Amino acid sequence: MQLIKQIRLSLAVTIANLITNLVRKLGLGAASVLPGSIALKIYPQLLPLLFKQVKKGVILVVGTNGKTTTSLLLSTILERTGVKIAHNIAGANLINGIVTTLLENTNLFGKLSADYAILEVDENILPLLLKDCQPQYILALNLFRDQLDRYGEVDTISRRWQEAINPLPLETKIILNADDPTLSYLGQNLKQNVKYFGLNEPELYLEEIPHAVDSIYCPSCGTPLQYEGVYLSHLGDYICPSCGFAKSKTDVNSCDWGQILIGVYNKYNTLAAGLLTQEIGIEKEVIFDTIKNFKAAFGRAEELEIKGKKVRILLSKNPVGMNETIRAVNDIKKEGKANTCLMVLNDRIPDGTDVSWIWDVDMEKLAQSGGKIIVSGDRVYDLALRLQYCNLELENPPFQLIIKEELSEAIETALNECAKDETLHILPTYSAMLEVRELLTGRKIL
Numbered sequence: 001m002q003l004i005k006q007i008r009l010s011l012a013v014t015i016a017n018l019i020t021n022l023v024r025k026l027g028l029g030a031a032s033v034l035p036g037s038i039a040l041k042i043y044p045q046l047l048p049l050l051f052k053q054v055k056k057g058v059i060l061v062v063g064t065n066g067k068t069t070t071s072l073l074l075s076t077i078l079e080r081t082g083v084k085i086a087h088n089i090a091g092a093n094l095i096n097g098i099v100t101t102l103l104e105n106t107n108l109f110g111k112l113s114a115d116y117a118i119l120e121v122d123e124n125i126l127p128l129l130l131k132d133c134q135p136q137y138i139l140a141l142n143l144f145r146d147q148l149d150r151y152g153e154v155d156t157i158s159r160r161w162q163e164a165i166n167p168l169p170l171e172t173k174i175i176l177n178a179d180d181p182t183l184s185y186l187g188q189n190l191k192q193n194v195k196y197f198g199l200n201e202p203e204l205y206l207e208e209i210p211h212a213v214d215s216i217y218c219p220s221c222g223t224p225l226q227y228e229g230v231y232l233s234h235l236g237d238y239i240c241p242s243c244g245f246a247k248s249k250t251d252v253n254s255c256d257w258g259q260i261l262i263g264v265y266n267k268y269n270t271l272a273a274g275l276l277t278q279e280i281g282i283e284k285e286v287i288f289d290t291i292k293n294f295k296a297a298f299g300r301a302e303e304l305e306i307k308g309k310k311v312r313i314l315l316s317k318n319p320v321g322m323n324e325t326i327r328a329v330n331d332i333k334k335e336g337k338a339n340t341c342l343m344v345l346n347d348r349i350p351d352g353t354d355v356s357w358i359w360d361v362d363m364e365k366l367a368q369s370g371g372k373i374i375v376s377g378d379r380v381y382d383l384a385l386r387l388q389y390c391n392l393e394l395e396n397p398p399f400q401l402i403i404k405e406e407l408s409e410a411i412e413t414a415l416n417e418c419a420k421d422e423t424l425h426i427l428p429t430y431s432a433m434l435e436v437r438e439l440l441t442g443r444k445i446l
Contacts, residue, residue, distance in 0.1 A: 009049070009110040012042040016103045032092035036099030047095070048132040050102040053112035056083065058133055059276070060121050062161075063141030063177075065321050066269045067093065067120035069261070070141060072297045073273040075118045077282060077290045086114035091297075093122045095129065123157055127164035134168060139175040139276050141268065143182050143215070144233060144320040145357070154215060158182045165190060175276050177268060178248040179235035185219035187248055195279060197271040198235075198250040204264055205229030205236070210323050210362055220245045232264050233320040251275060260294050261301045262312075263328040265321075299433040301328075306440050309418055313436060316343075316427040317351060319360040326366045329425045339371040341425045342414040344407065344432035345383040351429040355379050358386045367391075370398035372417050376410035377432050407432070411439055 016035035023031035039046055051058055061071040068091045075087045088101040098119050105114045121129055123143070140161070143154040165174065169192075176187040178198035187194040209216065209227065213234040216225055223242035230236035239246040252275050259270045274287050296302040299315045314329070316322035332338045347355050366373065367390035375383045384403050402417075404410035411426075418424040428436050 005043075006109075008043045009046070010108055012039040012046060013103060013106055013108055013110055015039065015042065016100070017108075020100075020104070032088070032090040032100055033094070033097050034100075035103060036096035036101075039103060040096065040099055047099055047102075049110065050099070050106065050112050051117070051133045054086070054114055054117045056115045057136030057280075058117045058119070059137040059139065060119055060126065060129070060133075060135045061139045061141070062121045062123050062126050063139075064123060064144040064318065065324075066141045066265060066272075067091075068297045069266065069300045070139070070269040070273050071118050071120040073269065073291070073294055074139075074276060076294060077273065077277045077287055078116055078118070078280070080286055080290060081282060083115035084113060086112070086117040086119075088119055089297075091120065093120045094125060098129070123161075127160045130164045130168070135172065137173045137175065137276060137279070138165065139272055140177065140183050140186075141272055142177055142180050142235065142320075144318060154182055155219065158186055158219075162186055162189060165192065168192060173276075173279055175272060175279070176248075177235065177272070178250050179231060179237070179268075180215065181225060181234065181238060181245075181247075182215045182219055184248045185245065188245075195251045195275060196248045197252050197254075197268070197275045198247065199231050199254045199264075199267065199271075200237075200250065201231075201254055202229055202237075204231050204267075206231065209234075210320075218243060218245050232268070232324060235268075252278075258288070258291060260292060261296055262332070263301065263324055265324045266301065298437060299428070303423075304440060307415055309415055309420060310423040311415075311426065311440065312423050313426045313428065313433060315430065315433050317429050319357050322358075322361045322427065323365075325425075325427050326362065329427075330365060330369045332423065332425070333369045333371065337421075338423050338425055340374070340414055340418040340422065341366070341371060341427065342374045342376070342410060343383055344410070344426065344428035344436060345375070345377040345379045346429050346432045346435075347379050348431045350431045355382055358383060361386075363387055364390050367399050372400045372402060374402040374404060374410050374414045374417070376404045376407050377429070380405055407435055408439055411436065 016039040019035045020031040061067050075085050086105040088097055106112045172192045174192050174194045176183045176196050178184050178196035209230050215234045218225055218240035221243040223240050225238040226241050228237040252271055259267050277287055299313045302313045304311045314325040316325045347353050363386055387401055414424055
């Protein structure tokens, strides 16, 4: 029986490696999903077997926004200490993608060679993954509405997380965003070792609570929370006037931490990675130096130079994410370094087929800042209509709307409209981001 298991294991690893090499050699993508899918069919018990072989620890990064950037920053910091990392860098965060990542660090006999496995995990599969894995660290960044046709409301996901985390060993370290009421409440009800990050910089407060908010009610008693201020969506400084539930005390002072990538949302990503690596024992100087020289993950504030012009891609796949990218673009517009923006809306499976979320985005703020807005994508006219409604709010619309059905033509137009001393900002949904990058760089990611 043991011999049969070993044969099936070796067969699963061999075929997965062959598929990976073939897909990459033919230029069909990164082979970040298919090898794992096939390997699991050959050897269904593969995942727990691989997890047990990670030498120093499994780190799971979960949340609606920021997983790819944060896990890349974690990996970059730890690699500077000389350890070997298994990391799903392409962002394939379902079970088959995670298996594929681990197999890339496994020999033909099923022996895994990695000190740490840093794995971004889709928020909906965390409970499933924890059946096969006892991670040393779980890092939860935030919970926002994202693809409601797939996931449901944030409180439902939070309850599933708590049920899945409760059986884990007490020494498991849970790193949570204290500014998110849902996650703060989750941490206050876990028996594991919980640490918190968050902002304590009132100068970063928004002028008002955005339209796209999810958790402004007390997760304990349901009373509306009292906010001293909000930093991003429902993330902020809050207390419940009824039961006394309040933001958990943070274990880092955000004022001491810099950042290289634009946006308040990237400040959260920086704090999250910084706190976790400090818990591992990495020197603060190493962490700070890595942050200072960090390069963005693909599509996440990634900067390119195309035809002599600067291009920045800001993935915008849900209301909160797009509101924050609009906020970042507007800040740059105020500096006179941006005037042209390309927005691309798709409704494919990776994006979520329901695009009604664009009506929860504060598009008026982008429209008010003026300039030229080019729109494209599978749902280009839905996006154009949403922006056109901004005209009803503005007496003299300061922006110029340009509609291009063909993405290649939209990109060409945007580059032509962008001045040489400015940066073209592209705000795409997930599948659109992959298309945009392929058209700009000539290379596929997935």
